[in-house]
Amino acid sequence: MKEDTIAAISTPMGEGGIGIIRISGEESFNIAKKLFYPKSKISFEEMKPRTMYLGNIYDDLEKYVVDEVLMVKFKAPNSYTAEDMVEIHSHGGFTAVRKILNLVLRNGARLAQPGEFTKRAFINGRIDLSQAEAVIDIIRAKTDKALKVAVDQLKGKISEKIKEIMDSLLSVIALVEANIDFPEEEIPEASPDIILKNISYNIERLNYLKEKAGAGKILREGISTVIVGKPNVGKSSLLNSLLMEKRAIVTEIPGTTRDVIEEYINVKGIPIKIIDTAGIRDTKDPVEKIGVERAMEKVEGAELVLFVVDASGELEEEDYKIMENIKEKRLLIIFNKIDLGQKIDEKKVKEHLPGKRVVKISALRDEGIELLREEIYELIVNEVGSLEEGIIITAQRHIEAINKAIESLKEAKITVENNLPMEISAIYIREAWEYLGEITGDSVKEDILDAIFENFCIGK
Numbered sequence: 387m388k389e390d391t392i393a394a395i396s397t398p399m400g401e402g403g404i405g406i407i408r409i410s411g412e413e414s415f416n417i418a419k420k421l422f423y424p425k426s427k428i429s430f431e432e433m434k435p436r437t438m439y440l441g442n443i444y445d446d447l448e449k450y451v452v453d454e455v456l457m458v459k460f461k462a463p464n465s466y467t468a469e470d471m472v473e474i475h476s477h478g479g480f481t482a483v484r485k486i487l488n489l490v491l492r493n494g495a496r497l498a499q500p501g502e503f504t505k506r507a508f509i510n511g512r513i514d515l516s517q518a519e520a521v522i523d524i525i526r527a528k529t530d531k532a533l534k535v536a537v538d539q540l541k542g543k544i545s546e547k548i549k550e551i552m553d554s555l556l557s558v559i560a561l562v563e564a565n566i567d568f569p570e571e572e573i574p575e576a577s578p579d580i581i582l583k584n585i586s587y588n589i590e591r592l593n594y595l596k597e598k599a600g601a602g603k604i605l606r607e608g609i610s611t612v613i614v615g616k617p618n619v620g621k622s623s624l625l626n627s628l629l630m631e632k633r634a635i636v637t638e639i640p641g642t643t644r645d646v647i648e649e650y651i652n653v654k655g656i657p658i659k660i661i662d663t664a665g666i667r668d669t670k671d672p673v674e675k676i677g678v679e680r681a682m683e684k685v686e687g688a689e690l691v692l693f694v695v696d697a698s699g700e701l702e703e704e705d706y707k708i709m710e711n712i713k714e715k716r717l718l719i720i721f722n723k724i725d726l727g728q729k730i731d732e733k734k735v736k737e738h739l740p741g742k743r744v745v746k747i748s749a750l751r752d753e754g755i756e757l758l759r760e761e762i763y764e765l766i767v768n769e770v771g772s773l774e775e776g777i778i779i780t781a782q783r784h785i786e787a788i789n790k791a792i793e794s795l796k797e798a799k800i801t802v803e804n805n806l807p808m809e810i811s812a813i814y815i816r817e818a819w820e821y822l823g824e825i826t827g828d829s830v831k832e833d834i835l836d837a838i839f840e841n842f843c844i845g846k
């Protein structure tokens with residue numbers, strides 16, 4: 387079946403130096419040929435692939451030059467999608483790119499869906515599914531470390547590991563099937579021992595990949611971290627210190643913050659989504675009340691809580707209430723306003739929040755902030771393991787597939803141990819193979835593909 391020729395603007399809409407319109411599919415060259423007039427007066431066919439040419443985009447209906455651009459063509463299969471492709475590099479901004487896209491559409495292309503270029507790269511076999519998924523992770527990476535992990539995935543590191551395991555599983559399946567089909571022949575015997583060994587080894591390899599998944603999820607999605615505490619303890623000041631900018635309004639009036647404020651910070655490569663909330667207290671003010679409710683909701687969903695108290699005062703009833711609510715959470719206790727001297731009873735706080743660490747800071751003077759960042763890092767790394775070496779799985783979809791594969795392999799193991807016919811074991815091993823194939827895209831259903839690429843941006 388002949389695929390449509392698709393087109394989209396691949397750069398963000400806004401004022402910028404350059405804007406890129408991409409076209410992919412069989413009609414790409416014909417469409418570009420009608421619009422593009424090279425300065426050097428050579429024909430479209432004479433232009434070398436993967437070489438930039440300067441020229442004009444000309445509107446053949448309205449008869450005027452739309453923009454001066456650079457154009458480059460890619461001949462299939464040597465392109466991003468592995469189809470014929472054209473890129474038009476125009477001036478940035480809203481108007482030129484949009485006008486050129488419209489011209490391209492008028493001449494026979496249709497607007498690309500989100501992720502459709504990358505989907506084609508996958509369907510045409512240039513990259514596998516986990517590599518395709520890495521593309522959007524690269525675009526959305528919030529720290530250098532997250533970027534590095536995504537680029538490793540784009541380079542095929544995950545697929546390589548998964549494919550090794552799949553091949554190993556396939557080799558036992560083949561062995562079992564050969565023994566069933568040709569029991570008389572001179573082929574290696576599929577002894578229960580050999581099969582068990584293979585299964586155990588592959589379960590081990592999958593478990594190893596799983597170990598790093600926690601770190602992976604954190605690198606990809608960040609840790610949602612809520613700053614919580616009574617009014618006026620310095621929550622917004624802490625947010626500002628961490629961000630190194632005056633993001634939130636700070637005043638000496640309790641109840642200043644009402645809305646939830648969310649920003650990202652980078653703590654040694656870990657993206658931390660930091661959320662400032664309204665001070666928790668009983669209040670009659672209807673606006674503040676909503677703020678307090680929102681704060682409590684955020685605490686509920688938080689992966690890390692920074693509980694701020696005013697260390698220059700005594701613990702109050704509100705503090706006790708908040709502690710009661712957050713004691714089960716991953717949590718750091720922040721003693722703020724330490725510049726005013728410490729009056730708070732540290733023992734009492736620790737009694738109410740056993741096992742949690744205290745960090746002493748002055749948000750006003752930016753003191754202790756570096757230490758706090760260290761503590762956040764340590765807390766996370768202690769729980770999820772190092773973010774440094776090894777292959778890091780980041781996608782929830784991959785983790786689920788690995789879990790299901792492990793379950794199938796465990797089933798297979800039981801059948802062998804119970805001396806059931808080998809073909810039964812082979813069925814479970816094949817099931818594991820198929821689950822892993824969902825990661826690479828070797829065995830994946832259309833709806834999963836749609837769900838993956840729907841989340842991409844247009845033009846990617």
Ligand SMILES: Nc1nc2c(c(=O)[nH]1)N(C=O)[C@@H](CNc1ccc(C(=O)N[C@@H](CCC(=O)O)C(=O)O)cc1)CN2
Nearest residue numbers: 396406408460463464465466467468473503512845846
């Ligand atoms: N202008 C521009 N910049 C871009 C992209 C692009 O498509 N256009 N990319 C994407 O969005 C990224 C680069 N990724 C790419 C990956 C593969 C191929 C490609 O043509 N691959 C062929 C040929 C490889 C070769 O040179 O031998 C292939 O793999 O067969 C192109 C871009 C980032 N920057």
Ligand SMILES: Nc1nc2c(ncn2[C@@H]2O[C@H](COP(=O)(O)OP(=O)(O)OP(=O)(O)O)[C@@H](O)[C@H]2O)c(=O)[nH]1
Nearest residue numbers: 617618619620621622623641642643665748749750
């Ligand atoms: N001395 C001293 N004052 C501080 C410190 N941190 C914050 N403050 C002051 O405490 C007051 C309240 O600070 P905010 O950051 O607005 O407190 P908050 O917890 O966000 O308050 P709400 O939004 O009302 O809940 C302001 O006057 C700050 O300047 C600190 O470390 N030392």
Ligand SMILES: [Mg+2]
Nearest residue numbers: 621622642643
């Ligand atoms: Mg505040």
